[in-house]
Structure formats: structure tokens, C-alpha cells
Amino acid sequence: MDATGTITRSIGRTAVREELARGAFVQFCRDGFDGVTLDDLAAAAGVSRSTFLRYFGSKEEVVLSTFDPLGDALVDALRARPAGEDDWAALRRALDPAVRQLTREPGEGFVLLRLVGRTPALCARLREKQAGWRPRLVQVLSERAAPAPPSSVVLHARVAAAMECLMTALEHWVAAEGRPELGGLVDEAFGALAPAGR
Amino acid sequence: MDATGTITRSIGRTAVREELARGAFVQFCRDGFDGVTLDDLAAAAGVSRSTFLRYFGSKEEVVLSTFDPLGDALVDALRARPAGEDDWAALRRALDPAVRQLTREPGEGFVLLRLVGRTPALCARLREKQAGWRPRLVQVLSERAAPAPPSSVVLHARVAAAMECLMTALEHWVAAEGRPELGGLVDEAFGALAPAGR
DNA sequence: TCTAGTCTGACACTCAGTACCAGTCTTGGT
DNA sequence: ACCAAGACTGGTACTGAGTGTCAGACTAGA
CATH class of the missing domain: 1.10.357.10 (Tetracycline Repressor, domain 2)
Structure with missing residues (x-):
């Protein structure tokens, strides 16, 4: 089957998304939305900027x-x-x-x-x-x-x-x-x- | 007086603004909002990008x-x-x-x-x-x-x-x-x- | 083991928007 | 007519968001 893999991936993806958002939220609260760059967010999360942006599509969507x-x-x-x-x-x-x-x-x-x-x-x-x-x-x-x-x-x-x-x-x-x-x-x-x- | 100069400048500024917006509107209608860059707008209007942006503050504000x-x-x-x-x-x-x-x-x-x-x-x-x-x-x-x-x-x-x-x-x-x-x-x-x- | 699809990091690029600076023009006062 | 103050302009350099592409690593299923 194909669906099995898709589902587990989907779950994993959602979990990662939430985890990334959680970490970002702390930074936004501390430095303000405009005071944090995507580079900052990615670095703090330990992933590349590309990857981070792939999970959300835009900076606003992180919040x-x-x-x-x-x-x-x-x-x-x-x-x-x-x-x-x-x-x-x-x-x-x-x-x-x-x-x-x-x-x-x-x-x-x-x-x-x-x-x-x-x-x-x-x-x-x-x-x-x-x-x-x-x-x-x-x-x-x-x-x-x-x-x-x-x-x-x-x-x-x-x-x-x-x-x-x-x-x-x-x-x-x-x-x-x-x-x-x-x-x-x-x-x-x-x-x-x-x-x-x- | 200081106000006189301020007023005439203000009128001129408004007129220029309207003229720039008018020209920009034609381009937006033809190529879509995202299909026109600030460089395009400035070039068509015959002013520098700096000047154009000074009149509106943002691309959205042009419209x-x-x-x-x-x-x-x-x-x-x-x-x-x-x-x-x-x-x-x-x-x-x-x-x-x-x-x-x-x-x-x-x-x-x-x-x-x-x-x-x-x-x-x-x-x-x-x-x-x-x-x-x-x-x-x-x-x-x-x-x-x-x-x-x-x-x-x-x-x-x-x-x-x-x-x-x-x-x-x-x-x-x-x-x-x-x-x-x-x-x-x-x-x-x-x-x-x-x-x-x- | 092999294969197909996915995820990742890296890089290059476009474009909006900001900041700054030096030159020019306009305005009002002398 | 001349001058000084302030406004307007164009240029340049920069930051940062967002897009596209690519090769390599990983994973699941055959």
C-alpha cells in the first residue's frame, strides 16, 4: 500500500510543525515578530532555513x-x-x-x-x-x-x-x-x- | 510664512501622487499586481525607484x-x-x-x-x-x-x-x-x- | 537488495522595503 | 537680486522574505 506511508509521514510532519512553531513562539514573544528572522528561527530549531520555510510557507503562518x-x-x-x-x-x-x-x-x-x-x-x-x-x-x-x-x-x-x-x-x-x-x-x-x- | 510653501508643496505632492497612481493602475490591470515590479512602475513614470516608493510607502498603497x-x-x-x-x-x-x-x-x-x-x-x-x-x-x-x-x-x-x-x-x-x-x-x-x- | 518517493540542506535569485548621502531645486526672507 | 533653509531627487548599499532548483540522504515497500 501507499496510504500507510503517507499517513505516518503526515503525522510526523504535523508533529514537527507543532514543535517548530512552539520554539518559534518563544522567540517571537521575546523579541517581537519583526525582531526574529527566518534564519534565527531555523538556527534555533537546528534545521536549515529552506526546511523551516517548507513547513510553513510564510513567516506569518508559523504563528x-x-x-x-x-x-x-x-x-x-x-x-x-x-x-x-x-x-x-x-x-x-x-x-x-x-x-x-x-x-x-x-x-x-x-x-x-x-x-x-x-x-x-x-x-x-x-x-x-x-x-x-x-x-x-x-x-x-x-x-x-x-x-x-x-x-x-x-x-x-x-x-x-x-x-x-x-x-x-x-x-x-x-x-x-x-x-x-x-x-x-x-x-x-x-x-x-x-x-x-x- | 512657512505654511504657504507647505501648502503648495502639499498640493503638488498630491497631484504627482495621483498621476503616478493613474499610470501604475494601467500597468496593474494589464499585467496583474504581482506581474509589475516597482522598477517597472518607476521606469514607466520616468522617475527613480526611490522617488516612486517615497510617494506611496508600499506597492499596495499605490493602488x-x-x-x-x-x-x-x-x-x-x-x-x-x-x-x-x-x-x-x-x-x-x-x-x-x-x-x-x-x-x-x-x-x-x-x-x-x-x-x-x-x-x-x-x-x-x-x-x-x-x-x-x-x-x-x-x-x-x-x-x-x-x-x-x-x-x-x-x-x-x-x-x-x-x-x-x-x-x-x-x-x-x-x-x-x-x-x-x-x-x-x-x-x-x-x-x-x-x-x-x- | 533494489527502487521510487520524500526529505533535507545548499545555493542562487527576485523583489519589497529601509537607510543614507550628495546634489539640485524651491521657497521665503533680506 | 542674492542667500540660507528645507524639500525633493537619484543613486547605492543593505536586510530579509520568498521561490526555484539540485544533488545527496533517508525510508518504505516490492
Whole structure:
């Protein structure tokens, strides 16, 4: 078979990726995102620059690969919401796993988000990554509302707004040194708007 | 006086900027954003690379400087909305000047947005630029609602959501080859959500 | 053992963006 | 008209991200 080798390789690759990201994160926190070069990262990890870059594709991705599981969790959670629930409530609840993941390990998620928040390049790329989740979320909302889903514009607007509510909450959470409950801030942001129709 | 010279210089500088951007836009449309280097742009404009870059600061800004007046127009329009109007309606109406500006000169705004839409780097930077408008918009909303404005989180969420509704409408407008009325798409996106409270 | 596919390090390269410097031009004051 | 201060220009050198290529080492399966 071919699949066996592929799978073990895939596992190994993921593990290496996480290990490299972990080491890099320490350096970024110490010297700032722009204060560390790819050469620094590679040298500290004991691999060549080529290899290091092969694992991530870009410097930003070294940090932001952490968020990949969040996107999947978000989509799954939305799909698991009861059919009767309106879109806005479902989107709010779908964020719970993501919020839990960010607040588990006190300080972990906070430090990560603070790093992202004060590095414009990371902010921009994180939004790009989020934009990549949107089509899947729109798809789930569309299926939930079958057989007569709202237009693509409407669904897209709701998903985008929900993502921005999350981002707003995260920004305030970081700005407030992580003191208030993140979940409460997300509630407050979602409460600023309400679903119209359906 | 010192101001006189400063002003004339400022006018000249703006004019040169626009002229350079105009020429660059043609090249970008022909060869794509990534298909044109700063050397190409400078050579075509008849200035040195140093000088060209001094006018914009970054390659993305050559394209996105076009959006600068939009931010100001947006803030002014929001400030001009009647006091009784709720936030969501006011934000929607505040976008009218921006929409008009983008749809005047048929094809102009459309081609620009299509270029931005298919260049990830430009998308990301445009969102960054929009993020720069938000604090001012939040400030205006806060003043409108004096003496008891909602929390910063709430206002920020509304402004961010409004911006995303605009972006969603723009994306769909470009995807549909500019056929439907942009204003109608913005209405549809805004209609996907409704203001809660106040 | 052999073979095919993968991973690695090394090197060369393009390009964006920054810093600096010397020469030139413009502006306002004398 | 002349001069001094400041702005604008072009040139050069540099850093650092990201791409492409290549040969050699490693690994899994036949």
C-alpha cells in the first residue's frame, strides 16, 4: 500500500510543525515578530532555513497555524446546532468551542492574541485565514435553512459580521489584559446586532 | 510664512501622487499586481525607484491610496446623519457617498475592485485601511448617542459589521460582473442584520 | 537488495522595503 | 537680486522574505 506511508509521514510532519512553531513562539514573544528572522528561527530549531520555510510557507503562518484547528471546530460546531435556531444565535454558540480553546491554559491564548494584535502583518493574515473559513460557514447556514435559504449575500453578511464580533471581542479582551470573561465580551458584541427575518 | 510653501508643496505632492497612481493602475490591470515590479512602475513614470516608493510607502498603497477619500467621506456622512436615527440605519446611509463614488464613472470602480479582489495582498491591506477608519466611526457613533452611549464593544461591533456588509456587497458586485445595483446589494447585506436596542 | 518517493540542506535569485548621502531645486526672507 | 533653509531627487548599499532548483540522504515497500 501507499496510504500507510503517507499517513505516518503526515503525522510526523504535523508533529514537527507543532514543535517548530512552539520554539518559534518563544522567540517571537521575546523579541517581537519583526525582531526574529527566518534564519534565527531555523538556527534555533537546528534545521536549515529552506526546511523551516517548507513547513510553513510564510513567516506569518508559523504563528497563525495555531488557528487552523479553530476554523474546523467552528464549522463543526455550527453544523451541530439545532435546526430551529436562528442564524445569529447559532453562530454565537458555534464560537463556544473556539472561545474555550483560547481561554483554556490561562495566558496561552492571551499571549498569542496579544502578539497577533500588535503585529499588523499577523492581523492582516489572520483575517485572511478567517475569510477562508467563511465559505464553509455560509455553506452550513445554507444547508440548515434548506429548502429555501436566504441569498448568498445575506448569509455571507451574517457570517462576516459574526467573525467581526469575535475579532472585536478578542481585541477588547487583549486590550483589557484578559480581565473580563472572553465569552461575556463575545455576548456583548453579538448583542450589538440582531438577526433580521427568519 | 512657512505654511504657504507647505501648502503648495502639499498640493503638488498630491497631484504627482495621483498621476503616478493613474499610470501604475494601467500597468496593474494589464499585467496583474504581482506581474509589475516597482522598477517597472518607476521606469514607466520616468522617475527613480526611490522617488516612486517615497510617494506611496508600499506597492499596495499605490493602488489603495484611491480609497483614502472614501474613509473621510464615510466619517463625514455619518456625522451628518440625523440624531434620532438608529446606528444601523445611520451606518447604512453613511455608505451612500462611498457607493456613489464607486459607481460613478462606469467601469472605473469596478475594475479597481476586481483588481483588489483577485490580489490577496491588496485585499488584506484594504481591510487594514478600513480598520483605520473604525475608531473615527466609533467616535462619531459615541457622540451621536451622548450622554449615554453604548459600550465601546457594542459600537465597535456595529461599525465592524457595517464595514463587512459593505465588503460582502462589493465582493458579490464584482463576482456578478457589476450587473446588479451596488446600492441594492448593500441594502441586502444590511438587511441580513438588524440593530438591537436603542 | 533494489527502487521510487520524500526529505533535507545548499545555493542562487527576485523583489519589497529601509537607510543614507550628495546634489539640485524651491521657497521665503533680506 | 542674492542667500540660507528645507524639500525633493537619484543613486547605492543593505536586510530579509520568498521561490526555484539540485544533488545527496533517508525510508518504505516490492
